[in-house]
Amino acid sequence: MITIRFVFISLLITCLSWISRSQEVQNSLKHEIDLWLKNPHLEHASVGIYLKDSETGKILAQTSPQLSLVPGSTLKLVTTATALEMLGPDFCFETRLAYSGEIKNDTLWGDLVIVGGGDPALGSAYFKEHYLQNHFLDQWVDQLKKANISHITGNLITDATIFEEQPIPDTWIWEDLGNYYGAGTYALSVYDNLYTIHFSSPGQAGQPTSVNYTTPFIPGLELQNKVLSSNRNRDLAYVYGAPRSNQQIIRGTIPKGRTDFKIKAAIPNPPFLLAWDLLDRMKKANISLNGFIQNQAQRQANRQLQPLAITRSPELLEIIRVINHESVNLFSEHLLKYLAFLIHGEGSTQKGIDVISDFWEKRGIDTKGFFMADGSGLSHFNALTTNQLVNILYEMKSNSSYGEDFFQTLPSVPNGTLYFFNPVNFPGESLRAKSGSMTRVRCYAGELTSYHNQKMLFAIFLNNFSGSQQNAIRLIENLLIRIAQTPALPSQK
Structure with missing residues (x-):
């Protein structure tokens, strides 16, 4: 007869095993990131990295402290996600x-x-x-x-x-x-x-x-x-x-x-x-x-x-698909101003920023260090943390009625702004992400499915790196490959 003591000990062993395995995977990810950060091109760069399990919400890896960095066009993910939530995928102008x-x-x-x-x-x-x-x-x-x-x-x-x-x-x-x-x-x-x-x-x-x-x-x-x-x-x-x-x-x-x-x-x-x-x-x-x-x-x-x-117009979801695939600044700025008009009756950049900030604060996102200057990411005055962007993506993944539609608007390798990546390294649709770039800025954010079928939300921001944009792209691609190769984190029941 199975005793209560036996069941308790079995559960304890399982729990300790999960914690041990979880710690092992996190240490492996931390090791890979620490090695990557030693690249000489990153010696004077500001770097932000944040990874979260798409299903459990568990933090898998992060750089510390979480810095407010220029996100480039990855900011479009915030604008398009807000517009989709507030207007719905079928909305037409x-x-x-x-x-x-x-x-x-x-x-x-x-x-x-x-x-x-x-x-x-x-x-x-x-x-x-x-x-x-x-x-x-x-x-x-x-x-x-x-x-x-x-x-x-x-x-x-x-x-x-x-x-x-x-x-x-x-x-x-x-x-x-x-x-x-x-x-x-x-x-x-x-x-x-x-x-x-x-x-x-x-x-x-x-x-x-x-x-x-x-x-x-x-x-x-x-x-x-x-x-x-x-x-x-x-x-x-x-x-x-x-x-x-x-x-x-x-x-x-x-x-x-x-x-x-x-x-x-x-x-x-x-x-x-x-x-x-x-x-x-x-x-x-x-x-x-x-x-x-x-x-x-x-x-x-x-x-x-x-x-x-x-x-x-075409339905909003199709417009968002173009924004996230082709990184069209004009379309993003339109969404920002239209949200301002919708809420305040005044289609201004500043009112649109207020609408987006208020929206995510009410969803529980900590907006300290979130500085938005436009809707597209073209301004050098934009800044946010990788933590904030990933948490917004997690909200869309977990709590949005349109979450699946939203992630389908992100390009997969080698489509849209991911055309630089080698599809051999990211087969199928194992990487869906938005890129962002300007002078000495290269950023990516989206969802990565590892070689062990673990889905991870991520954001990687590089500011003020040495070398070319091509070199920065290769650096980030190599890091994503290493992350994809990491053994899967055990499911937490």
Whole structure:
């Protein structure tokens, strides 16, 4: 007969065995990390590492103390997770075409108004089938025809007032402004807020280049071209210019001997371009406008508008998938400002930061040392700990109705921003993660499944390392391989 004493002793032995095995695995992970940290390229670097078991929440390894570090684009995980929780995966943004006044016979006695709803993807190249296969502007023109409008007495007004007037966060650097990845955020963004500049360059290095044209055509754009030809076979040209300013200057170099070399830049005034493009299509359809394109400066709560057309975005989950795969700063900043508008009625960067911080504090995340300056991670003023990011990921994994959907938006090797990693080292979908990089910053965060089928949430931040980005990538990849090779931690029942 099995006695109570025997059962107790058996349980005690099992528990001690689990603790011993757990300690052994943790010591092994700590040893691997300690060896890795001795790499000479990390001698003067700031490093943050945090690993947690995806199922039990047990801490597997961490660096101490947990430092607030620049996360780069891994910050997008915080923004996208918050938006998914607050809006839901099926949420769609709306852009409306409407009018004021009245329609008599074939004339609109009033204004035509484009009302921005904060859609980050309107006309996006990432969603060509959704917006461009049957072009959304052609659909708007068709609705004007259906309403029997062939003449408009007033103006074409762009209403982007649900977002603040300032499209750029205060802490973005001048070098980023004007370039496609530093595009401003408007409640009426369009075509990813980017345009392409087409260059030709002479066969000799160090000579002036020529700007051939841009796509799309930007009305009123004035480009001062200071770009030279170079022996270096890469794009080292940068566009400098303030938002809403048509005066832009391009400096740097492009490869020599090119007839059509392309660089991407930020559209200076997306709402105006959207209206200009619509007006061009209206003219081709013989719909005339007496007035001009005007930007509405302030919200008009009591304005009476009659709807003509509504363009809905792809579902939020698909937008988040693009953000986490392709690291699109513009889309992330849109989500941040839209959350601010949703909660505070004011689509500003600072209000969006407040919404996100409050959201995770209420979920039990310790936000001491969490400093957020934008929604995308482009600002050098962002800082958080790897502990905070992993705990947010754990909340999504354990307590979110959309957790599985969220983790499926993260790229697996060698897709999205993980294209540098060798898929042989991470077969199947054993690594799903978001990367973040800027000068002397390389970070990764996501979920790793070990070779022993243990799932781990992790964040690895490197700041101010020596050597190249490629070297930092190899360092982190090697550490993730070592972690994946570590024997599995016994399950705690």
